[in-house]
Amino acid sequence: MSSRDEISISGRIAGQFQNSAITPLLGLVGLLLGMFAVFVTPQEEEPQISVTFANIFIAYPGASAIEVEQVVSTPAEQVLAEVEGIKHVYSTSRPGMSIITVQFEVGENRNSAILRLYNAIFSNEDFLPRNLGVMRPLVKPKGIDDVPIVTFTLWSDDPHWGSHELAQVAHSLEAELKRVPNTRDVYTVGAPDRVVHVVLDPQKMAAQQLSIEDLSRTLQAFNSVAHAGSVVAGNRQLHVQAGEFLQTADEVANLIVSMRNGQPVYLHEVAQVGLEADQPESYVWYGTGPGAKTLGDAEARDAPALTLAVAKKPGANAAEIARSVIERMEQLKGYIIPDNVHYKVTRDYGATAAAKANKLIGKLAFATFFVVLLVLLTMGWREALIVGMAVILTLALTLFANWAWGFTLNRVSLFALIFSIGILVDDAIVVVENIHRHMHGSQKRLLEIIPLAVHEIGGPTILATFTVISALLPMTFVTGLMGPYMSPIPINASIGMMLSLCVAFVVTPWLAYIGLRRRFERQQKAALSSHGHMEVAGGAVHGAPPTQSDATAHGVDDVAPGLLRFFERIYLPFLNSRRVVLNRFLLAVVVFALIGLSLMLVTHRQVILKMLPFDNKSEFQIVVDMPQQSSLQQTARAMGALTDYLSQVPEVVNYQAYAGISSPPGFNGLVRQYYLRRGSHVGDIQVNIVDKHLRDRKSHQLALDLRGPLQALVKPMGANIKIVEVPPGPPVQSPLVVEVYGPELAGQQQLARQIEALFNMTPDIVDVDTSVEHDTERLILQVDRERAVHLGVSQAALTQLLGAVLQGQDLSYVHTGTDKHATPIRVEFAPGDKADMESVLALKVTSLRGGLVPLADFVTVKKSGIDHAIHHKDLARVVYVTGDMAGKLDSPLYGMAAIYEKLAELNSPSGKPLQQFLIRQPTMPFDYAIKWDGEWQITFETFRDMGIAYSVGLLMIYLLVVAQFRSYVVPLVIMAPIPLTVIGVMPGHALLGAQFTATSMIGMIALAGIIVRNSILLVDFVSETMAGGVSLAKAVILSGAIRSKPILLTGLAAMLGAFFILDDPIFSGLAIVLIFGILISTMLTLWIIPILYFSLLDWQARKG
Structure with missing residues (x-):
């Protein structure tokens, strides 16, 4: 075997491309693909989640609720439960009407799902006699693209103009706005016939x-x-x-x-x-608050209004469509829109999507700049330029992969790139730093040095890359709404890591050769003139090709004396000291104590566990429920009291009030089916507030501050109001949901009332309601x-x-x-x-x-x-109790825990202890039981799946390291820093007053792969150095002294990338994990892993 064959595949790839004419062309193609992706990838604020469900309306005129339940709802549910891909079947049986809701599994193809649903319904139409009086089913499919991305509120200050006149204008505008390409539904809310x-x-x-x-x-x-x-007259055919x-x-x-x-x-x-x-069945009015003055909007006070809603087609660019629709509306001013009619854009998800995308792209650029600046300060401007170009190329290729995978440019996919900056730059930094180190004092040609340098770190770099991917990739299998919502993070980061590895081995050596050659030649000439001769390490300049032993031996003694002394001081007490056993024991005690104390921050509620923290949005909704016998005028009067108060709130820009109907739904309203709310006793108010940069109070704090005064205003009128914020992630029916099951409806309702009372007595639980209707x-x-x-x-x-x-x-x-x-x-x-x-x-x-x-x-x-509505879930009769959390502990998990303990002491209507189910529906309907749902369910499913993904990731990392080091024990040493991350993560959350959320868990999973990378570099260096004849103790000390620079550089780079997402309410948990986790675990890794590895090898040597 030739000496060249001893160079690893990474070194050979670097040697092939470091001076190849095709390398810059490959880089140029990558940059062009990235630019293409930026221009063609649709922009949206949130990821596209394939959520398909359908409402099925079956009328049975004159029938009671019980008859509708028995004759229509239950048989229909049995038929629908057979449809493949259905997750849940809900039904509501009212006098004369059954409303059945079918929810498909997340990710089900909409077209095929609805086709299966139609087939099941219409192939079973004969399940009821034709002359019974049951009407034919009406099926209304729903999905995320039914959510309007733009709404216009039309209003007039002309006293002669009311909703009837505005409706004529709105209906004329519908056809014109529908002409904008890629628009879907265009409709008017609140228009009288x-x-x-x-x-x-x-x-x-x-x-x-x-x-x-x-x-x-x-x-x-x-x-x-x-x-x-027709007739024929005068040789002409005339139609009659x-x-x-x-x-x-x-x-x-x-x-x-x-x-x-x-x-x-x-x-x-x-x-x-x-x-x-027509006689009004709804009222819609519009008003402005003090915040309207900051935008220069015309003032309005409870003006009659209508809302025009525009949705987009699936996969279309929300930002582009919203911009086109608003431009078309402006063009129609003075033509279809009279001078005395005003309109206000009261929802523009396209603008928020574009603003979020632009802001995050800017953060991406800043994160890249500061990472490059870090390299500049530690290695020089040429090395920084090489790293920067490698990172930009990697990001460009990752953006193209993001588009090719079918993702849009949204907050999650862009946060994935920002989060990835710190780990995407690792490969480039490690390669460039090792080339930089090998160049120091060498008299070889640069074309010889680069393959050797890449070879030396190639194996551990490949292994480290795959360990990070192994940690991240299992997260793609998280189920429920949270899985596809967060999927851009593991997919984009994993693809980015692979591309980063390719760029590091293919393009980075070429950049290093082009960028460092002249300086290196000057340094060699200076050294030659200084010494008068050229020393050759490991052979003549033009002699034999470099070997693996050359690569291992080179640079071992090239260490700063001060750095070497530092690592001798921190390592030697645990290596060769007379008290070495005691020192190691004390070190273990301190580490385990720190881990225990960190975990106690969770048990003592210094770190709050929550699915996702509240975002800082510029809108919220007030849902109003009056007693069922209330007239439309009474509902409007109560809502008028609310809007009068809102018009004085400094942050309020405008509001749209809808009495008798619902407002155009958002994604939250779509999932909660607010669009089905109709009747004289219901209403809601959509409130827009000033941009977060123009106010001191966050939207969540504003909602907390308004809840008490608003409820006090309308409680004497019998109104029950809920302040509904835009959820930070996938929405649920309500943060706190208790499903009450049992053999008799009256007993279920009685039990629901008792649980409702417990909810009302528990601190921080607000917006309590039940599905039990008032007697009318x-x-x-x-x-x-x-x-x-x-x-x-x-x-x-x-x-x-x-x-x-x-x-x-x-x-x-x-x-x-x-x-x-x-x-x-x-x-x-x-x-x-x-x-x-x-x-x-x-x-x-x-x-x-x-x-x-x-x-x-x-x-x-x-x-x-009047018969009360009867609800079913998955063929079982159910009564719902709902609530929300507001206060210091605004996580529903803690409210649930408080209620759980109280319910454990409660007897059911049958006199038996009440059974509580956390993750599954009760199977036996012969006794009373409850199941917890809401945010708890999605939290459990998400953290269960993430825990499984974490375990699978750790197993894959272990297998990879076993394959590399051919040992079952060494991987345990390499993976030892993983639990050490807790020492940084939990105190970091407590220090910043942040909640530990799903994004924090994503950070923990990613951190496992990132921190293992450092261990691999250390252990691999010790092994390679010992193979060159260096003693174990010296190899351990040298591992810290020589590998500390790339380890600290990559750690600081990851932390710098995380700093740019620290201010985001949703992803701050991820940032905190990366910043504090990497900070503490990197320091402990540099200290503990070499000591652990020394102890293992020393024990094996003595045992052998």
């Missing part, structure tokens, strides 16, 4: 012997059109249309509805007919069937009359040819005719004999309660 009102006069109807059936027949007869065919549609309210008013005594009876003679706005009354009009038959009145005639009286009845539509939405002809009665039940019972219905019969003759009124 236009209706041709036909307000009947009961007395005149009775005088003319007319019934609603007569009007219905007349409208349908005179509002039908048919294409009757039979009839014309009703087009105006006047045409409707002039319809002849009957003939009396040979005279026509027109509709306007028995009713008032007019085209007007309804009136049942009982028909005396025998009397009705005797009078000749059908129940169908009664039903039609009451429908028209109480809510109106759409009998047909006018065809204006200009309106985007159909305009119904609604037959109804005046408010005075339905003011109370006496007025209703005084109304007359036409009998089969032609006479008019008052309702009071055969109808009596009975009071009854």
